[in-house]
Amino acid sequence: MSRYKVDIQALPAQTFNAPLGxxxxxxxxxxxxxxxxxxxxxxxxxxxxxxxxxxLLPDVDLLAGLYPPPKVNYGSLILEGKQPTPDNLGVDNTLVWSDER
Structure with missing residues (x-):
């Protein structure tokens, strides 16, 4: 099982590339x-x-229930920690990717 942190910044808006597996x-x-x-x-x-x-809510898989279901297994992407705000995003919480659903 692979699992690692996806870097996010304490900003109100951002777009980034995330290598997930x-x-x-x-x-x-x-x-x-x-x-x-x-x-x-x-x-x-x-x-x-x-x-x-x-x-973006704690303990919710952002990649669950995609429709139509993709042919690729993207794994899971879950925020762990406190409810995110622009001030605490990536500080009091962590966005975590796993290759398991």
């Missing part, structure tokens, strides 16, 4: 001030959208 995904985080939650969009490196509009 043998795949690279593009992750966009956008702080929604009114709801006080981060909105997440995830695409493949080639630009195919996997999911959009999910919330």
């Amino acid at each position: 043998s795949n690279t995904l593009v992750i966009e985080l956008q702080w929604m001030a009114r709801l006080e939650v981060f909105r997440v969009s995830i695409s493949t490196a080639s630009g195919n959208l996997l999911t959009a509009g999910r919330f």
Whole structure:
């Protein structure tokens, strides 16, 4: 089983490439001030959208239940720790990828 931390910064908005095993995904985080939650969009490196509009919440797998189900097993991507805010993102919590679902 492979498992490692995905680097994120304490910012209200960011887009970054995340090498997850043998795949690279593009992750966009956008702080929604009114709801006080981060909105997440995830695409493949080639630009195919996997999911959009999910919330970044502790202990929720961002790669679960993708529809239509991808032919590739992307594993799981879970935020561990406290509820994220622009001030504590990547400080009081950790985004963790695992090759197991």
